[in-house]
Amino acid sequence: MSDEFDSTQRPFRFFDNREKYLMFVTTCGEKWAIAEQVGSEIANISPRPPALNLFDAGTGDGTVLASSLRRLHEAFPHVPFLVVGKEISLEDLRLTLEKLPDRFAEHPQMVVVMTNMHYSEAPRLCPNTKAKQAALNWRDCALDGSTSHEFETQINALRPLLRDWWQVRTSDKTGNPLYEQPSVLVLYRADQKFVLDAVIPRRGACDLDYDLIIAAQPYRARHPVEIKVRTVLAPLAAALAPGGRMITIQATGQDPGMEIIRAVWPGEQPFQTPGPMLLEALMPCLAESFPDRRYSADTQRTNLFRYGLHVMPTEIREHIGTSTLLAAWNAAVYVAQIDDRQVTAAMTGSAYLDATAEVLARHGGLWFIDESFVVSRQT
Numbered sequence: 001m002s003d004e005f006d007s008t009q010r011p012f013r014f015f016d017n018r019e020k021y022l023m024f025v026t027t028c029g030e031k032w033a034i035a036e037q038v039g040s041e042i043a044n045i046s047p048r049p050p051a052l053n054l055f056d057a058g059t060g061d062g063t064v065l066a067s068s069l070r071r072l073h074e075a076f077p078h079v080p081f082l083v084v085g086k087e088i089s090l091e092d093l094r095l096t097l098e099k100l101p102d103r104f105a106e107h108p109q110m111v112v113v114m115t116n117m118h119y120s121e122a123p124r125l126c127p128n129t130k131a132k133q134a135a136l137n138w139r140d141c142a143l144d145g146s147t148s149h150e151f152e153t154q155i156n157a158l159r160p161l162l163r164d165w166w167q168v169r170t171s172d173k174t175g176n177p178l179y180e181q182p183s184v185l186v187l188y189r190a191d192q193k194f195v196l197d198a199v200i201p202r203r204g205a206c207d208l209d210y211d212l213i214i215a216a217q218p219y220r221a222r223h224p225v226e227i228k229v230r231t232v233l234a235p236l237a238a239a240l241a242p243g244g245r246m247i248t249i250q251a252t253g254q255d256p257g258m259e260i261i262r263a264v265w266p267g268e269q270p271f272q273t274p275g276p277m278l279l280e281a282l283m284p285c286l287a288e289s290f291p292d293r294r295y296s297a298d299t300q301r302t303n304l305f306r307y308g309l310h311v312m313p314t315e316i317r318e319h320i321g322t323s324t325l326l327a328a329w330n331a332a333v334y335v336a337q338i339d340d341r342q343v344t345a346a347m348t349g350s351a352y353l354d355a356t357a358e359v360l361a362r363h364g365g366l367w368f369i370d371e372s373f374v375v376s377r378q379t
């Protein structure tokens with residue numbers, strides 16, 4: 001098996017493959033199931049003026065963000081929103097922006113900020129070094145009009161600019177994409193500029209903290225616990241507002257998806273940092289500087305939830321078509337984050353399709369189990 005930290009070969013780059021991600025997002029219900037989990041946190045937050053601050057720690061294609069916003073806008077129809085989305089991928093940025101026009105139409109008092117910065121920088125919209133601060137791209141975009149179509153047209157017109165600002169290079173060390181220049185795009189309705197004055201972030205003056213932080217699949221499954229805590233969870237938990245809540249979601253592998261993986265690669269163990277282990281490591285890391293952080297009621301047990309592959313009932317009963325088998329296989333290797341080279345090698349034979357068909361037939365479909373856990377800040 002290839003090692004992503006092996007410097008002698010091109011590093012493992014799993015989420016390079018957009019098609020896998022897009023196929024997974026559209027054929028499985030995970031992103032809606034995640035938004036439901038986010039929705040269950042709504043009753044626990046009490047935003048304070050001037051706005052409800054929400055941070056999405058990796059918007060991906062924006063399905064989780066858009067669906068979460070629909071729930072939040074219903075719950076807080078008269079509260080202004082500041083929504084900050086971190087996303088390094090230009091394609092995912094485009095897909096996220098596409099989902100925003102109707103949100104601006106339904107909930108006018110909303111500022112949306114998109115940035116490509118790192119976890120340690122993005123919550124405060126400020127790069128870590130003076131040199132990067134000097135190179136920061138920052139664009140305020142007041143959207144004219146009042147309809148979704150007007151907003152969509154103006155957001156689409158930003159594409160050439162974003163193509164320049166969202167350029168990446170590949171880290172020699174990890175294979176992960178790194179931004180060329182830190183960039184911030186601020187969107188709000190022009191007709192709300194006056195009332196949103198205290199909510200619109202200003203370059204260099206962003207002392208922001210958050211009522212709700214969504215960390216959905218925010219890291220690579222195979223990263224060690226120390227890296228997940230130090231580079232992702234700790235900086236995010238540090239950015240909580242008083243009374244704020246951070247919900248983290250990750251895959252568990254306790255599901256038929258993992259049976260497909262084990263049938264093809266018996267030794268695979270992608271999920272070695274369960275939620276309780278992460279919380280145990282996070283607590284001492286925050287104890288000194290952030291003693292007011294609290295952890296899911298029972299740190300030994302996290303909240304498990306299930307989502308499935310969309311399959312027509314007749315298919316499972318009568319005949320599982322090749323495209324369903326391919327979608328199921330894609331979902332299994334995507335969730336287990338299997339190296340592209342391993343997947344390509346497996347797909348030269350037919351054992352992978354046989355294993356997928358067998359698991360689908362035995363379980364009458366395919367599903368996965370995710371877990372969620374919450375870190376909160378005392379009021």
Ligand SMILES: C[S@@+](CC[C@H](N)C(=O)[O-])C[C@H]1O[C@@H](n2cnc3c(N)ncnc32)[C@H](O)[C@@H]1O
Nearest residue numbers: 015030058059060061216217219220251334335
């Ligand atoms: C694409 S993003 C996640 C963006 C967004 N928060 C979401 O949930 O779609 C970054 C990471 O998510 C991983 N990822 C997304 N969904 C996953 C899932 N259901 N299981 C395992 N990894 C997943 C990708 O492999 C990548 O490492």
